[in-house]
Structure formats: C-alpha cells, structure tokens
Amino acid sequence: KFNYSGLQCPGPIVNISKEIKNIQEGDQIEVTVTDPGFANDIKSWAKQTGHVLVKLEEDDNEIKAIIQKGQPKNLEVSHTSKGTTIVLFSGELDKAVAAMIIANGAKAAGRDVTIFFTFWGLNALKKAQTVNVKKKGIAKMFDFMLPKTPLKMPLSKMNMFGLGNIMMRYVMKKKNVD
Incomplete structure (x- = not known):
C-alpha cells in the first residue's frame, strides 16, 4: 500500500512505475492519490505498460487504485527502438x-x-x-x-515582469509538483 496524497502529475505515476519494478508478476500494489487527473492517467499508464488496473475507486477527496503487475508490453507508440x-x-x-x-x-x-x-x-x-x-x-x-x-x-505568456514565474512556482509548490 502506498499513499501519494498531495502529489500532482506526474508524481504518482512516476512513483508507481518505480514500485511496480520491485514486485513479481501477478503481485498487486494499492495506491491512494488526491490528484484529480490520476484516474485517467492510471488507466492510460496501465494500458501502455501491460499492467492491469484491477480496481479504481473515486470519491470527492481521493482516488484508490489497485494495480497488478502484468507482463511488460513492447511499447510501440511512435518512438524509436532506442527511446x-x-x-x-x-x-x-x-x-x-x-x-x-x-x-x-x-x-x-x-x-x-x-x-x-x-x-x-x-x-x-x-x-x-x-x-x-x-x-x-x-x-x-x-x-x-x-x-x-x-x-x-x-x-512565455503572462510573465508580468517576473511575477508570473513567482506565481507559477508558488502554485507548483502548493500542489507538490517537482
């Protein structure tokens, strides 16, 4: 079980990606996340990587997901074989x-x-x-x-003599974005 409450995109997915490497195929992890975009992100990530999204529950405050490690999928989106x-x-x-x-x-x-x-x-x-x-x-x-x-x-837009940068960094810090 992992609690990624307070982390914003891409934090929860990056952490899940790290943790899934530490378990065996067929094992599951349960995560709790507060990022509202996570529900869509985890569906896409599971589909892309070959892992199984066993359960996804959403309420007003948090999202809980159970992910089962599947067999790694050959990723062929529009990338080269090198990356x-x-x-x-x-x-x-x-x-x-x-x-x-x-x-x-x-x-x-x-x-x-x-x-x-x-x-x-x-x-x-x-x-x-x-x-x-x-x-x-x-x-x-x-x-x-x-x-x-x-x-x-x-x-690039709304720089406002440097205030835009300060406001963007403030919002990122409040949302716990790296």
Whole structure:
C-alpha cells in the first residue's frame, strides 16, 4: 500500500512505475492519490505498460487504485527502438517544465528518455556562477540579458515582469509538483 496524497502529475505515476519494478508478476500494489487527473492517467499508464488496473475507486477527496503487475508490453507508440528524445529549444519556464513532465511520463512508461537542450533551452540547466568569467562584446550582452539561474526564467505568456514565474512556482509548490 502506498499513499501519494498531495502529489500532482506526474508524481504518482512516476512513483508507481518505480514500485511496480520491485514486485513479481501477478503481485498487486494499492495506491491512494488526491490528484484529480490520476484516474485517467492510471488507466492510460496501465494500458501502455501491460499492467492491469484491477480496481479504481473515486470519491470527492481521493482516488484508490489497485494495480497488478502484468507482463511488460513492447511499447510501440511512435518512438524509436532506442527511446524518446525531447528537444527543449525555449528559455521559458513553462515550456521547460512541460518538457520535464513529458520526459517523466515517458520514463514512467518505460522509455529511455533524452532531452536535447538547444542554446535557449540551456537556461534550464544554469547554475549560479560562483566564478566570475570576464566576457566582452556580444557574450557580455547575452550574459546580461539571459537569466542567471532557472529560478529567473520568464514565462512565455503572462510573465508580468517576473511575477508570473513567482506565481507559477508558488502554485507548483502548493500542489507538490517537482
């Protein structure tokens, strides 16, 4: 039995995917989740992965599911046999978060996942520089214009001089989204 109350998508599915690997075929796990989208997610995940959704109960506050480990299914959606590649080409927070959620969902479905970060997408990987690097010309201008850390990435819509980023992170934290 596992309680994933308070976790938002893709948290419950990612955790179920990890736990299902630790049991034998035919064994079952029971999960309790409060994410309202979980009922649809678990149906799709079970169908995709070859596991069996034995029971699904919903009430106003929580969703309970019993999942039985089935025989792993050969996943043939529209991926290569090697895995899934996502290209993150934007330096905007909402697009970077979306790429991470899609990557986690694909990983939970048993895919090997690679995220390719283009020039602008690299903003999602930045660490605050502890060493000052002297730059000149255009490099200095880019350094000035780009966010110093992912925490400062703007939103693609409704950025509101940085308040959109703060509000989005606040809602994510309240909903317990990684």
